[in-house]
Amino acid sequence: MSGNTFGTLFTVTTFGESHGPAIGCVIDGCPPGMHLSEADIQPELDRRRPGTSRHVTQRQEPDQVEILSGVYEGKTTGTPIALLIRNQDQRSKDYGNIVDTFRPGHADFTYWNKYGIRDPRGGGRSSARLTAPVVGAGAIAKKWLFEAYGTTFHGGMTQLGEIAIPFQSWTHTSENPFFAPTDDAELIAQLEGYMDALRRDGDSIGAKIEVVANQVPIGLGEPIYDKLDAEIAYAMMGINAVKGVEIGAGFASIAQRGSVHGDEITPDGFIGNNAGGILGGISTGQEVRVAMAIKPTSSIRVPRQSIDKDGNPVQVETFGRHDPCVGIRATPIAESMLALVLMDHALRHRAQCADVHVKTNRT
Amino acid sequence: MSGNTFGTLFTVTTFGESHGPAIGCVIDGCPPGMHLSEADIQPELDRRRPGTSRHVTQRQEPDQVEILSGVYEGKTTGTPIALLIRNQDQRSKDYGNIVDTFRPGHADFTYWNKYGIRDPRGGGRSSARLTAPVVGAGAIAKKWLFEAYGTTFHGGMTQLGEIAIPFQSWTHTSENPFFAPTDDAELIAQLEGYMDALRRDGDSIGAKIEVVANQVPIGLGEPIYDKLDAEIAYAMMGINAVKGVEIGAGFASIAQRGSVHGDEITPDGFIGNNAGGILGGISTGQEVRVAMAIKPTSSIRVPRQSIDKDGNPVQVETFGRHDPCVGIRATPIAESMLALVLMDHALRHRAQCADVHVKTNRT
């Protein structure tokens, strides 16, 4: 395949460009009989939508989703579910000046070299706007997993630039514009000031995002290549701007001894979760824990050196509407990707091990 | 698929268990006409082989590879190449005491729950021994990439537990038992002492491994799911014991400003490589840089709490022959996985963009 389909049994094939007529996806493999309407999907899209605070891009996109197929009388039929989102606020003229130049940190250079042609309007296919259909598909996966196993998803920002955001509770992530899992008003104010200063500088910053899934059935993941952690790493690293992925203890494992890292087991369950809910590539039934590093937005006002298509040196300053920290809106996307991976593997597990009882294991 | 095939166009399907009669793989999609014999593969297997120093498992396995198909008169024919490695030093009795218990940090618990049955001899399918066929396949990919593009691979250990190993040169990795890219004799002695102490304690430790590829063609990687970095993350996270993956600046990107992170471009090439050789999921032609966190070996002598199949509490102490730091032998494996990913994408690129000139870009 040419890389626009995600998943093996529960597949999502996306299409569209940032400033084309529409974006969307075709979701194949959703089991029949689940209640589904646009009302199940729209709230997740709204969480990711631009323009919701001054800290993110001001592009106005209602991101109104239409279900084109796969649902009859309010229930899934087992046939493909197509989601369509028309682009509204395209303003292609904003991008006129960058048609022939390669913006540093962007996909311009590589698309041009790979394809010999690229749609420069808003980054075309490489725009983070293409995560919207994924979030739509993720809403369906989340609903199915919750109904089948009670699985729930949470996520948020745990670091903004140098500022660590100590975890308090996932419930707080909807109470501030950063998906920060804290109700520390002072810290939130600090983050806001940090972002305001950054915007004044015309610069951008990275972030750390963490997502978890609870009530994950034991046994998801296929050795030895489609391990659950490998698939999660693939899913997360494929999100725009992600440069690193950790499962459980992640890079902290390097300095851990085996006698510390290996989670002991008692009749009441595991003690600790350095594994992040995955052993040997298969879910343990514990919380699945994932963290990722998001690089700073490449579209900044600060002038930067680059070249044009003919190899001539140019200076690039990006105006227009950009998220100064793409990490802010990354939480619903990362949750969605995690849901897509888990749902795909839940179906794969049913195929091969339907006779083995599916259990969940509380930590 | 059930997860034992790696790749899309250049595929590797592995089989075997740690203490079964044999392990091996079928490599499909290797272009015809390349000279190939066991002599091209054996040296890579020897780099990964157990028993090469006192710091790794003392299991004696010659890991002698036999090519069963796909080669005629010394050249690949375009048909599947099967590699066979007979297991020699099986000593199943070493593992008798763990048949009914779940070793902490191991796949025992999850395999049992997933399949309702497991081969406990040496970890069965979940053993790191199954990376041997991958290294065999990787040798073929490395050879092809070198002949087609001049691509070369290097890798080594850059941290052992708390001890950082400052990079000097990849040439040193073959001069010490750790694949450490340094000729600092004092540091090597420190690492040896550290490992000796650990063995005395019956404990284990994590490590950081880095691998790079040079002379990678521009344009490899498929948006938007089979991005090159996503596929690398999948490949690396799928290696036994890996808990984190970074591309380029990785987690350091979090605290970088966009004006620092985004690699500027001049008519002579990129300035810097925070991207790790990949932008928008597509190779830039720069060095591809990957780092990974390896957890400490789970098989340790230190007694640990666990349960048996019936849920009764047990105490587990693992004797037998184990690597106290699985990171030590991880370098050739990680290089091989990187080679498999690049070769697969080189073929995919030819399929869709054969008319676009393939370039390499020196940094």
Next chain:
Amino acid sequence: MSGNTFGTLFTVTTFGESHGPAIGCVIDGCPPGMHLSEADIQPELDRRRPGTSRHVTQRQEPDQVEILSGVYEGKTTGTPIALLIRNQDQRSKDYGNIVDTFRPGHADFTYWNKYGIRDPRGGGRSSARLTAPVVGAGAIAKKWLFEAYGTTFHGGMTQLGEIAIPFQSWTHTSENPFFAPTDDAELIAQLEGYMDALRRDGDSIGAKIEVVANQVPIGLGEPIYDKLDAEIAYAMMGINAVKGVEIGAGFASIAQRGSVHGDEITPDGFIGNNAGGILGGISTGQEVRVAMAIKPTSSIRVPRQSIDKDGNPVQVETFGRHDPCVGIRATPIAESMLALVLMDHALRHRAQCADVHVKTNRT
């Protein structure tokens, strides 16, 4: 996958139901740089469109196609091409009486048993209406193959019920309502009378369709499972109502001796084409020849025995608008499927054998 994606490197993922809001597809893997607009696609859709003669269904569907993505400034960009066709003439009420019964010869019984739910409006997903997006995708494949290799496609009806239609020339297929490759006015009149009688009877009839491709490059097809003939058989048998597929001499091969069947080769090319342009699963460069048997339409006015969902006996008479011979409109569909298979294999061939010169071989 759940079966709604066709192809390996050039993939078509379709969605939609006969009477849902829209049907369409996402085409992934089209190489960049080809001129493409709706004007390239619409004529092929018009060939398949209902309501073009009194011998086919009178459903009024303009089948107006919209390209949603993958094209920039009139050229393909290498990213997915989404095609959208809104359904217009849905008239769901026509189908009200069959909601709870299983029409003989239809997918009603099997969909109900497979999914436990089905969209009964016009056959839902199992309707032949879903071949429209395939024809759209086929138009793109035909264009690319013609530009790359000069490949052309032809097809027509060579038997209607008991009436054989001797082949004269493919040019005649556009001159009569049956895609019959003949200008024998008497024969055409006979076919028309046959169809008129059938409609009066409220019955239906089968047909034989043949399609060919010329200027096919030598070397397409992957042994030993994705053989070109195997893939063509898969493609053709997947078209609604097809019950048999032949390549080259087909079933006539049974009574042939080897000294007759095996096409001899001279320095000027092959003598004969019993092989149908494929040997060992790989194209020879000769004309690729395929024939298929189309069963009679299952929707007929003649009353038939069946059961309802509760297993009670019912009598089914299907009114509404149906093709009394689905074979009539099958020609453009079969041509499209053949084009999709050849394009997919052309790309696969480039991946693995790019260095081997692609030749065409005139017969």
Next chain:
Amino acid sequence: MSGNTFGTLFTVTTFGESHGPAIGCVIDGCPPGMHLSEADIQPELDRRRPGTSRHVTQRQEPDQVEILSGVYEGKTTGTPIALLIRNQDQRSKDYGNIVDTFRPGHADFTYWNKYGIRDPRGGGRSSARLTAPVVGAGAIAKKWLFEAYGTTFHGGMTQLGEIAIPFQSWTHTSENPFFAPTDDAELIAQLEGYMDALRRDGDSIGAKIEVVANQVPIGLGEPIYDKLDAEIAYAMMGINAVKGVEIGAGFASIAQRGSVHGDEITPDGFIGNNAGGILGGISTGQEVRVAMAIKPTSSIRVPRQSIDKDGNPVQVETFGRHDPCVGIRATPIAESMLALVLMDHALRHRAQCADVHVKTNRT
């Protein structure tokens, strides 16, 4: 993929050449917990084995299978099952004279043009010998389907050249050297005389093979591309020498009226089986019926015109050990392919529709 893997969830990846060191396959996706040993596989291989009567090739191959992995203490573990068959009777010298020429009707011409290199010993990869691993994999699928659903397979030859073989009972297929479903001694004698005459002439002949599966669960098959009949057509057309495939009424459907073809349904089941057990691409629970046309063997003693690699005219006479009718040994192969398709779809059905009760429907 490069075409050497069959299936989606239950996959078979084969390797090997006719006269290489070994042939075999890796079977991935077999559910855990099934009893399995070589004794389950060998009898099926013996049915296909050469040298069992004077009417087939006299090559002596014991085709002794070894299970290399995936089985522990006599049960499948859910991990890949590798089968290995060493080649014994290679006699490469028999083929020396054809190294540089293209035998009419063979894959020589196409392999050479596709790959620029080919293993000419016994046809290399294109040899029908490569169906042995498939039969091994088929034995596993048959066993699993029988244990899960009671599914059984039968098949035989129903036409040899011009001689029709009227069906009496599948039980007779093991009582004569042709897999003929008849105990008509006169007819068998006629077939033997026919074959003897053919051998004297140094010529070959085609055949028709039919295979059926009974107690197939309702609901197998994925619309709209991976339809069960489409997958069967793909499987059968991929067998060496097959030139046509029919499901149910097949080509006879062309001259059937809808009022005859569409199988009526009563509370006791279907009346008739023109559908061949498949409607809308999904199994009905009736007997699945498949027929195929096998072309005459291309390797014959009768001299034939051809060319060598340089395009010079040559005359080809094939000596050595060949089946004068490859159809004779095709029955176990076709049964195996059918079993592989059904097992793959049984697993796929469990993935997506596990909650829907699986039923079987007696006809």
